[in-house]
Amino acid sequence: MSINAKAQKIDKLIIQDHRYLDRDxxxxxxxxxxxxxxVIINQGYGAGDNLISNLKIKxxxxxxxxxxxxxxxxxxxxxxxxxxxxxxKLKECLFIPIPPSKTKDDPEYDDRINQILISIQEEAKLIxxxxxxxxxxxxxxxxxxxxxxxxxxxxPKEHIDNWVISPLNEDLNKYEVIIIFDDVITTGSQFxxxxxxxxxxxxxxxxxGLFVARRVLIHKKNQG
Amino acid sequence: MENSIxxxxxxxAISPSLEIGSYEALWDxxxxxxxxxLAKMFASGAMFPxxxxxxxxxxxxxxxxxKRVQNANLNQxxxxxxxxxxxxxxxxxxxxxxxxxxxxxxxxxxxxxxxAIVGTRHPSEEGIRRAKKLTQGLIxxxxxxxxxxxxxxxxxxxxxxLEYGGKTIAVIGTPLSEVYPKENKDLFARIAKDHxxxxxxxxxxxxxxxxxxxxxxxxxxxxxxxxxxxxxxxxEAGETSGTLVQARAxxxxxxxxxxxxxNFDNPRLTWPKRMEEKGAIRVKDFNDLWVHLEY
Numbered sequence: 002m003s004i005n006a007k008a009q010k011i012d013k014l015i016i017q018d019h020r021y022l023d024r025d026x027x028x029x030x031x032x033x034x035x036x037x038x039x040v041i042i043n044q045g046y047g048a049g050d051n052l053i054s055n056l057k058i059k060x061x062x063x064x065x066x067x068x069x070x071x072x073x074x075x076x077x078x079x080x081x082x083x084x085x086x087x088x089x090k091l092k093e094c095l096f097i098p099i100p101p102s103k104t105k106d107d108p109e110y111d112d113r114i115n116q117i118l119i120s121i122q123e124e125a126k127l128i129x130x131x132x133x134x135x136x137x138x139x140x141x142x143x144x145x146x147x148x149x150x151x152x153x154x155x156x157p158k159e160h161i162d163n164w165v166i167s168p169l170n171e172d173l174n175k176y177e178v179i180i181i182f183d184d185v186i187t188t189g190s191q192f193x194x195x196x197x198x199x200x201x202x203x204x205x206x207x208x209x210g211l212f213v214a215r216r217v218l219i220h221k222k223n224q225g
Numbered sequence: 226m227e228n229s230i231x232x233x234x235x236x237x238a239i240s241p242s243l244e245i246g247s248y249e250a251l252w253d254x255x256x257x258x259x260x261x262x263l264a265k266m267f268a269s270g271a272m273f274p275x276x277x278x279x280x281x282x283x284x285x286x287x288x289x290x291x292k293r294v295q296n297a298n299l300n301q302x303x304x305x306x307x308x309x310x311x312x313x314x315x316x317x318x319x320x321x322x323x324x325x326x327x328x329x330x331x332x333x334x335x336x337x338x339x340x341a342i343v344g345t346r347h348p349s350e351e352g353i354r355r356a357k358k359l360t361q362g363l364i365x366x367x368x369x370x371x372x373x374x375x376x377x378x379x380x381x382x383x384x385x386x387l388e389y390g391g392k393t394i395a396v397i398g399t400p401l402s403e404v405y406p407k408e409n410k411d412l413f414a415r416i417a418k419d420h421x422x423x424x425x426x427x428x429x430x431x432x433x434x435x436x437x438x439x440x441x442x443x444x445x446x447x448x449x450x451x452x453x454x455x456x457x458x459x460x461e462a463g464e465t466s467g468t469l470v471q472a473r474a475x476x477x478x479x480x481x482x483x484x485x486x487x488n489f490d491n492p493r494l495t496w497p498k499r500m501e502e503k504g505a506i507r508v509k510d511f512n513d514l515w516v517h518l519e520y
Contacts, residue, residue, distance in 0.1 A: 004310065006308065006309055006310040007237070007238060007239050007273070007306075007308045007309050008237060008238035008239075009238060009239055009240070009241055009306075009309055009311075010235075010238050010239065010240040010241070012240040012241060012242045012243070013242050014241045014242040014245070014287075014303075014304070015241065015303075027231075027235075029238050031309070031310045032309075032310040032311055033303075033311055033332070034333070035331050035332065035333045081310070085237050085238075086234060086237045087237070090230065090233045090234055090237070093230045094230065094234070177229065177230045177231070178230045178231050178234065207229075207230075207231045209231070209234070217303070219301065219331075220300050220301055
């Protein structure tokens with residue numbers, strides 16, 4: 002199934018949902034999800050289509066059937082991005098994935114973000130083009146996913162402290178636009194952390210954020 | 226001058242605030258603007274309101290909208306724009322798909338299976354009793370109850386849904402900043418806080434309209450209600466009720482339309498028979514309804 006959808010900018014209507022973002026941060030997303038008390042009510046582009054929850058299916062629960070859902074969600078995310086922004090425009094940019102919350106040796110290590118980027122590369126190859134990404138960042142110590150209910154929200158600095166920067170980063174200077182990519186943006190802390198790191202390595206590129214979904218804050222009405 | 230790579234990427238995305246401002250400007254800048262005209266403008270699906278309105282104009286209108294959102298103390302205000310992933314595809318099945326939908330509350334309730342319960346603003350006691358019983362049954366079956374927050378049958382449906390711990394969506398014919406009728410102020414607040422209120426009515430234009438033209442939004446929202454839901458049930462309605470607009474829309478959109486038997490028993494009504502001939506389903510007891518609904 003292919004989906005044609007326009008990306009949306011995190012603008013002044015919604016930026017307050019993402020504590021660490023400033024007005025000059027250029028961030029884009031495709032879908033919103035309402036995480037009420039840690040439960041995704043029903044994210045999707047149609048009843049029962051749970052793009053984000055399928056994407057986040059854990060290794061421990063990846064029975065074969067479920068894995069099919071996950072693989073499909075990965076492909077759908079890649080499709081969304083390529084259809085919206087086109088290979089022609091994306092080939093001029095460099096993608097930098099936000100690293101998984103777990104380390105490579107952790108049984109729950111999940112590289113779905115890279116899988117999406119690889120899938121995007123494959124789509125580009127079909128028209129003899131190339132879209133580039135580099136694994137600039139990797140995690141030192143496994144931690145809870147920030148978007149999970151029990152996950153503790155780290156500050157940008159705490160994220161930076163828990164990442165290793167790959168020495169293979171001289172390529173960064175070649176790009177006019179660098180896209181920091183993740184599946185869900187919650188507080189914006191990881192984006193900010195990655196943006197800071199990229200800026201410290203390369204000051205000339207325009208740095209933007211691209212996310213499949215953004216978490217909508219459920220406001221508690223002040224009764225009284 | 227060639228666009229930068231960043232500008233090229235940016236042109237592939239929309240900004241929700243600018244779409245709100247542009248939608249409001251489109252309504253306000255033409256006396257004759259209506260949903261049919263808008264739907265024609267956007268028929269290709271490739272355009273957005275911001276294609277027609279200068280950015281600085283859209284910014285002004287957006288600021289005006291946000292003033293009203295703040296004054297009305299709207300808590301979980303948001304917007305859905307046709308052409309994005311957050312726009313539920315069933316809305317596209319309306320004869321005149323909406324370009325912009327405002328909401329307050331939990332948008333994701335639109336993805337739950339839902340049934341619309343509608344009827345007259347002046348129901349009989351029997352009508353109220355039926356609306357309650359029907360709502361209760363649908364809640365037990367796991368359906369979200371959709372109605373229009375009007376007096377009478379609508380109010381009975383929403384209140385009963387809340388009473389039985391079900392989910393409910395109100396599709397209103399006023400902007401989100403207005404409560405109509407006034408006596409539903411508390412009901413509105415409860416639905417907004419824990420459920421969902423939907424409105425297609427432009428904030429700015431509405432303020433400049435007279436009672437006569439303001440009223441036209443009510444039948445329009447009935448079409449939206451039908452597009453959102455799996456089925457519409459008419460509990461009790463007169464010959465000239467806005468409910469009938471929804472009945473026609475439901476049939477057009479290939480939704481199930483249920484009409485309770487009591488409407489057929491009323492000799493003064495001609496519409497039940499007409500609707501039945503066009504495909505509506507007559508409901509003698511609620512079991513009829515479950516069978517058809519699940520099928």
